[in-house]
Amino acid sequence: MHSDPIADYLTRLRNAIKANHRVVEIPASKIKKELTKVLYEKGYIQSYKFDDSSIQGSIKIALKYDPATKQSAIVKLERVSKPGLRKYVHLEKLPRVLNGYGIAILSTSKGVITDKEAKGLNVGGEVLCYVY
Numbered sequence: 001m002h003s004d005p006i007a008d009y010l011t012r013l014r015n016a017i018k019a020n021h022r023v024v025e026i027p028a029s030k031i032k033k034e035l036t037k038v039l040y041e042k043g044y045i046q047s048y049k050f051d052d053s054s055i056q057g058s059i060k061i062a063l064k065y066d067p068a069t070k071q072s073a074i075v076k077l078e079r080v081s082k083p084g085l086r087k088y089v090h091l092e093k094l095p096r097v098l099n100g101y102g103i104a105i106l107s108t109s110k111g112v113i114t115d116k117e118a119k120g121l122n123v124g125g126e127v128l129c130y131v132y
Helices: 004-019 030-041 115-121
Strands: 023-027 045-051 056-062 077-079 103-108 113-114 125-132
Touching: 004 023, 004 030, 004 056, 004 077, 004 125, 030 045, 030 056, 030 103, 030 113, 030 125, 056 113, 113 115
Parallel strands: none
Antiparallel strands: 023 056, 045 056, 077 125, 103 113, 103 125
């Protein structure tokens, strides 16, 4: 039993990137599926597939690497809001990651979205993680 499934998700991705794996398999949940969709839409992962054959299901993520340099598209994944200390932000206080080059993923009333989308929708929420 993991007390923080989002941190486990990010750690599995981080470890797979460091080991230069092409595909990583992660146990599924609704929030992890939404995080995966955001990472795909923003171009940080190559593709994903939801496998619902078992009770919990799993997510297979194909990681994205630069063909010339073999560098991952994801440089850093950083968990912000933790179960012991939640981080909520108001619309005016939305974070900027690497001066706009990275993204902050937020859980809002409109769903799991990036900081730029939250600004467009005029909503704040819980800052789940930074990706760059």
